[in-house]
Amino acid sequence: MAGxxxxxxxxxxxxxxxxxxxxxxxxxxxxxxxAARKAQAAARGLERQAIxxxxxxLQQRQTAAQAECYQRFAVEDCLRRARTEFREGDSALRARExxxxxxxxKDKAAAREALIEQRRRESPPAAASAPQTILRQSTTAEQLxxxxxxxxxxxxxxxxxxxxQAQEQAQREKDQxxxxxxxxxxxxxxxxxxxxxxxxxxxQASEDAASGRTPAAPLPTATR
Numbered sequence: 001m002a003g004x005x006x007x008x009x010x011x012x013x014x015x016x017x018x019x020x021x022x023x024x025x026x027x028x029x030x031x032x033x034x035a036a037r038k039a040q041a042a043a044r045g046l047e048r049q050a051i052x053x054x055x056x057x058l059q060q061r062q063t064a065a066q067a068e069c070y071q072r073f074a075v076e077d078c079l080r081r082a083r084t085e086f087r088e089g090d091s092a093l094r095a096r097e098x099x100x101x102x103x104x105x106k107d108k109a110a111a112r113e114a115l116i117e118q119r120r121r122e123s124p125p126a127a128a129s130a131p132q133t134i135l136r137q138s139t140t141a142e143q144l145x146x147x148x149x150x151x152x153x154x155x156x157x158x159x160x161x162x163x164x165q166a167q168e169q170a171q172r173e174k175d176q177x178x179x180x181x182x183x184x185x186x187x188x189x190x191x192x193x194x195x196x197x198x199x200x201x202x203x204q205a206s207e208d209a210a211s212g213r214t215p216a217a218p219l220p221t222a223t224r
Contacts, residue, residue: 044100051093051100058093062086112211162206 062082069078 034111037111040103040107042054044104047096047100051096055093058089061077 004048062085065082065085066079071081072078
């Protein structure tokens with residue numbers, strides 16, 4: 001095993017030595033490309049500034065034209081022409097802005113590709129980074145397994161909590177229904193008892209009236 005590691009390290013060192021001239025060339029090319037991109041970006045900045053200044057002048061002309069329109073007889077027609085001229089001029093400026101935005105996006109994409117290519121050229125060969133790559137892959141796989149296990153545990157805990165909460169909610173609803181049912185039954189019993197007392201009182205009053213006795217005072221009515 002030690003021999004294999006020594007051989008791998010020797011191959012990596014030789015690859016790095018041979019890669020140094022190529023890296024220098026790549027760095028020089030990247031520097032030239034970066035300088036060209038900066039020059040293009042500066043030119044686009046000047047163009048954007050010119051567009052902004054032209055739009056300011058266009059807005060000033062529209063304001064002056066609208067002020068002049070209010071002094072004429074056909075105000076609406078004059079204002080309509082002023083707005084049309086402004087839209088046409090602004091559309092031309094907007095088209096120039098879109099061209100600049102498109103060029104800027106392409107330039108950024110090219111810069112990203114150049115950076116990726118530069119890193120690829122400057123990176124050590126696969127033989128040099130093979131042991132580190134294996135270690136990283138092993139570590140990454142272990143971390144993924146741990147994360148998956150933790151995710152499964154969290155999902156199981158959430159399911160258990162949801163089941164407990166659902167059971168508790170069902171029990172609460174059952175208890176509420178039972179209490180309401182008992183309250184209804186008690187109310188029905190009270191009303192029934194009151195009706196029976198009222199019936200007895202009416203019978204007693206009828207008997208008293210028939211015998212000439214003074215009837216008793218009526219019982220109070222039930223209240224909910």
